Amino acid sequence: MRIRPVATVVAGALMGLSALALSTTAAQAAPNGHRTVTVAHRGAPTHAPENTLASIDAARRLGDVWVENDVQRTKDGELVILHDNSLARTTDVEQVFPDRKPWNVKDFTLTEIEKLDAGSWFSPKFEGERVPTLEDYMDAVEDNGQRLLLELKSPELYPGIELQTLMQLHHQGWLDKGHVKRRLIIQSFNADAVKAVHRIRPDVKTGFLGNPSVADLPTYAEFCDQINPNYTTVTPSYINAVHGLTGPHGRRLQLYTWTVDDGAKAVGLARMGADGIISNKADEIREALQTSDD
Structure with missing residues (x-):
């Protein structure tokens, strides 16, 4: 089940998520024993196409416990994993939809994005790799036993994405005590987005990029x-x-x-x-x- 777009911040949803919050969050130590945590940026982007399921699977094989990703929203309100605002660099969108320049994520439906190849640009062996939804990505992170540094990418383009992302994480079990305490950090370059996450779920660990x-x-x-x-x-x-x-x-x-x-x-x-x-x-x-x- 995918979480649908949030046009306005619904008071009931806010209250429901906030009620689940813990009063404190323990420090998240480096699982490899070194005092400095290492985080796999967009998965393992030198081994597989960035921000794909193949990339976090490669990170797992390399022993990377913490992975980082970028969350955006499609035209029809679905959350997907992609770094750039445009699909052009890491998919074949220019060939599939040549008349849709500048090929921004927010201008395409999920069905359209699912038609794109997000792997061939990196290597022929990744042909057919897709842009993952947040739902599918979280399932993979969970299956891999990994921890997640989740970036809200350009949230100013996607009103309500903070609550929507938290609702999706809650739906998939990532806002329970164990995940919040040891396996999740949410960050953004947008301070207002970080504030919103903290206001909605004050137990979740947050970071400001800058x-x-x-x-x-x-x-x-x-x-x-x-x-x-x-x-x-x-x-x-x-x-x-x-x-x-x-x-x-x-x-x-x-x-x-x-x-x-x-x-x-x-x-x-x-x-x-x-x-x-x-x-x-x-x-x-x-x-x-x-x-x-x-």
Whole structure:
């Protein structure tokens, strides 16, 4: 069963989801034993087409426990996994629908998107790979025993996507105590979207993608558990400023940084105190971090 579009925030749904919330969320430790979490960015995009089921399956085979994805919404209100606002880069949409430029996700129905090949651009062996729905993606993450850093992509284009995504996660069992405590983080570049998630489900761990000024960090700490900046902006003093604050669950604010594909750079960031490294080569980064501890 797929969750249908949310035109307005229904009070009853809000109350129902909020009633399920826990008062606190435990810190989510790195399952590989290293103090710095490694997150597989869009799955394993150097081994399989990004944000597909093949990509998270490849990440599982490589030993990646945490995976990251991007959620958007189709014209008819279905949630799908794709990074770009346009389908052009990672599907054959230009060939299938040549007159629909700029081929934005929001302008296509799910039935239309399901006709697209999302794998051949990467390699012929992935021909026929599809853009997954959030429902199918979550089933695969669950089957793989993985943990999820879920990004709400361009939520300003999709009013109500915060509640809709939470409703889908609830429907699939991902808002119970075990998942919320150990296996789920929701992030976005849009601070209002992160606030909405926190307001609806204050127990869910949240992250803001960006690097707010040090002066503004206390405001973000009211609704974010993580500040997740691009690695090029990270300094020891900034990490210390983040760590000096307490997040909404009464725990030290964390910092996950992206997209780090160089082992030496990842080791340096971990030594600065970064709590998480998001990488296209998460298996290599994990090995580099572990080796640095030997």
